[in-house]
Amino acid sequence: MNANLEINNFSLFLSTGLLIIAILIAYKEKLELGYDIFIAGIRAVIQLFIIGYVLSYVIQLDNVLVTLAMVLFIVFNAGFNAHQRSDGIPHSLTISLFSISIGTAVTLVILVVSGAIEWLPSQIVPITGMIASNAMVAIGLTFQSLNSKFADQRQQVLEKLSLGANEKQASMSIIRASVKTGMSPSIDSTKTVGLVSLPGMMSGLIFAGVEPTEAIRYQIVVMFMIIAVTSIASFSASYLAYRQFYNEQKQLTL
Amino acid sequence: MSDHQLEISNISFKTDNQSILESISFSVEKGERVTITGPSGGGKSTLLKIIGNIINPTDGKVLFHGKNIQETNPLKYRQKVSYFFQNASLFDQTVRDNLSFPYDIRDEEFDEEKAKDMLERVSLSRSCLDKPINELSGGEKQRVALIRNMMYLPEVLLLDEVTSSLDAENKEIIHGILDTLNKENGLTTLSVTHDENEISQADRVITIIDGRLEDSK
Ligand SMILES: Nc1ncnc2c1ncn2[C@@H]1O[C@H](COP(=O)(O)OP(=O)(O)O)[C@@H](O)[C@H]1O
Numbered sequence: 001m002n003a004n005l006e007i008n009n010f011s012l013f014l015s016t017g018l019l020i021i022a023i024l025i026a027y028k029e030k031l032e033l034g035y036d037i038f039i040a041g042i043r044a045v046i047q048l049f050i051i052g053y054v055l056s057y058v059i060q061l062d063n064v065l066v067t068l069a070m071v072l073f074i075v076f077n078a079g080f081n082a083h084q085r086s087d088g089i090p091h092s093l094t095i096s097l098f099s100i101s102i103g104t105a106v107t108l109v110i111l112v113v114s115g116a117i118e119w120l121p122s123q124i125v126p127i128t129g130m131i132a133s134n135a136m137v138a139i140g141l142t143f144q145s146l147n148s149k150f151a152d153q154r155q156q157v158l159e160k161l162s163l164g165a166n167e168k169q170a171s172m173s174i175i176r177a178s179v180k181t182g183m184s185p186s187i188d189s190t191k192t193v194g195l196v197s198l199p200g201m202m203s204g205l206i207f208a209g210v211e212p213t214e215a216i217r218y219q220i221v222v223m224f225m226i227i228a229v230t231s232i233a234s235f236s237a238s239y240l241a242y243r244q245f246y247n248e249q250k251q252l253t254l
Numbered sequence: 255m256s257d258h259q260l261e262i263s264n265i266s267f268k269t270d271n272q273s274i275l276e277s278i279s280f281s282v283e284k285g286e287r288v289t290i291t292g293p294s295g296g297g298k299s300t301l302l303k304i305i306g307n308i309i310n311p312t313d314g315k316v317l318f319h320g321k322n323i324q325e326t327n328p329l330k331y332r333q334k335v336s337y338f339f340q341n342a343s344l345f346d347q348t349v350r351d352n353l354s355f356p357y358d359i360r361d362e363e364f365d366e367e368k369a370k371d372m373l374e375r376v377s378l379s380r381s382c383l384d385k386p387i388n389e390l391s392g393g394e395k396q397r398v399a400l401i402r403n404m405m406y407l408p409e410v411l412l413l414d415e416v417t418s419s420l421d422a423e424n425k426e427i428i429h430g431i432l433d434t435l436n437k438e439n440g441l442t443t444l445s446v447t448h449d450e451n452e453i454s455q456a457d458r459v460i461t462i463i464d465g466r467l468e469d470s471k
């Protein structure tokens with residue numbers, strides 16, 4: 001598996017030409033995106049160089065604690081990002097961190113115990129990244145759905161409360177819809193996998209020279225793992241977050 | 255202090271820049287029919303929502319059988335003192351979904367016969383039970399919403415302009431069932447209304463203007 005897998009600095013530099021095309025289009029169409037594209041480009045280069053060196057180091061070191069620290073770092077970042085999409089739901093940072101941690105832990109344990117992956121930093125770190133980023137997106141969608149549904153269905157929730165329902169009974173239809181919203185993208189993308197685009201994991205392996213028939217095995221595991229983690233994370237986030245819409249008198253605070 | 259069924263004690267409700275209710279006090283005895291009236295925007299709905307424990311007052315307290323409702327179980331309270339919204343809406347899909355909800359939340363089995371009886375009492379057919387809610391007229395929805403609050407009869411019903419958007423016939427039907435429940439079951443009602451007829455039927459009229467209680471008749 002050794003096609004020429006190196007991009008030298010000169011090729012890398014020439015590829016910035018791609019960005020310049022985007023900046024020119026933005027300039028010509030007066031999109032005022034030129035600056036954003038420039039910053040995005042710079043950030044991508046800096047972040048990826050840093051993470052590249054960190055990963056090389058972590059993989060060489062192959063130390064359980066360091067790998068674990070890396071996992072926690074990824075989980076924290078994902079949790080923080082999901083929290084920022086909550087639009088002010090109280091305790092959303094704790095809820096995001098808890099939901100991503102639970103989802104990631106359960107999924108990783110199953111993958112390692114079943115032997116699908118090994119506890120090697122070169123496997124654990126990228127897999128954790130995939131798990132946590134999918135959980136992050138799922139939780140962000142769940143939060144958005146809770147916010148919009150509580151606003152839309154405010155009157156129904158109030159009616160249910162006035163009949164003597166508790167918070168959970170009054171919110172049940174919203175909780176269900178929000179879990180569903182969080183899970184849907186991963187289910188949808190699993191349905192069309194391979195027909196529309198070749199997913200990143202599989203593409204990477206094929207790129208590196210692995211037989212496609214082997215690469216798909218990994219992809220299958222990855223798809224199932226993503227469905228698992230998004231369902232755990234959406235479920236946990238919905239059930240923890242709906243309570244935040246009520247005060248201690250069990251009144252809707254919207 | 256004697257135990258009235260409900261005692262409203264110095265209730266105020268203020269927002270950042272507005273005083274909506276100012277120090278309202280009165281009490282209600284079991285089986286009484288109290289009417290609350292006054293100009294629109296005066297704070298009547300706000301007062302009723304506070305009594306129904308849908309929102310908290312910024313000051314003052316509501317006592318139910320002598321106990322501060324802020325210190326008792328709000329769910330039990332709302333099952334006994336039931337607030338009926340000014341623009342009540344039905345939820346989920348069918349009439350059955352709405353009438354079985356009070357049973358679901360108490361973890362009890364739906365009494366279908368009772369639901370059909372209640373439908374009949376507000377002049378709806380027994381077969382209405384499985385009708386989709388969007389096939390009902392405004393007046394029919396209002397009647398279904400009303401019996402939803404009566405599947406387990408509360409001690410007090412808080413009615414916020416329940417009949418204001420209804421025609422004479424629908425009003426008649428709703429007055430009929432409220433009358434019966436008041437006479438036979440001792441149901442207490444606090445109703446906000448502008449209807450002269452309803453005002454003249456009341457045991458007591460409370461007038462609220464600009465968040466203040468005016469002297470009643
Ligand atoms: N939560 C709230 N925040 C700010 N203003 C409110 C709130 N609730 C009610 N109001 C205002 O209080 C006033 C009284 O409203 P309401 O109780 O509905 O009066 P009524 O039912 O007598 O017509 C209105 O001016 C309304 O806009």
Ligand SMILES: [Mg+2]
Pocket residue numbers: 298299300340414
């Ligand atoms: Mg009103």
